[in-house]
Amino acid sequence: MTPTDARGLRADAQINRDRLLDAAAQAFARDGADTSLKAIAQQAGVGIGTLYRRFPTREDLIEASYRNETTRLCESAARLLETATPVDALRAWMDSFVDYMLTKHGMSDALPSILASREGLRAASRTMLRDAIATLLDAGVATAALRDDVAADDVMMALGGVTLIAGAEHQRELAARLLDLLMAGLVRR
Structure with missing residues (x-):
């Protein structure tokens, strides 16, 4: 089992990993990639030895965190559609995307080398994100609530731009306003 592979863990080990x-x-988003691993272990309620057993290096923890957050975000698209209209689900998912990107921003020093060294990780993440956006767009098109001429890749690029601007200026309110503008362009008139 690799350090980032959760298959085959006992229930208590899976809880500790999660x-x-x-x-x-949370720590990477708040304090950056150089945050104290001991503080992460303490916040998780486990010993530092448990952290190192699961993630022998800081890079392993950063990669696992990145994969975990990407998977959570992408899986949330279908769950949002179970309880909200496609328009509301897409807007809520966009807010989550901004939060996700701000978490990645905290890992910005370490993440590029990890993405470069883990073959296929960057492409797989982009595919997962694009598919989640497509799921939301398709649901909106099916109900005639969203335009049918917008590609998921275009929405993903727009979201990336929003988070780049808002993250650089540390303005979550700016991101919300920009997301509202993006949504206005996606809603069918």
Whole structure:
């Protein structure tokens, strides 16, 4: 089993792994990739030895956190559609995307080398994100609530731009306004 592979873990080990990844995502977003691993372990309620057993290096923890947050975000698209209209689900998912990107921003020093060294990780992440957006767009098109001439790749690029601008200026309110503008362009008139 690789450090980032959760298959085959006992229930208690899986709980510890999940708590570590949650704590890591929060710490990376708040303090950056150089945050204290001991503090992450403490926040997760586990010992530092447990962290190192699951993630022998800081890079392993960053990669696992990145994969975990990407998977969570992408899986949330279908769940949002179960309880909200396609328009509301897409807007809520966009907010989550901004949060996800701000978490990645905290890992910005370490993440590029990890993405470059882990073959296919960048492409797989982009595919997952594009598919999640396509799921939301398709649901909106099916109900005639969203335009049918917008590609998921275009929405993904627009979202990336929003987070780049808002992240650089540390303005979550700016991101919300820009997302509202993007949504206005996606809603069928």
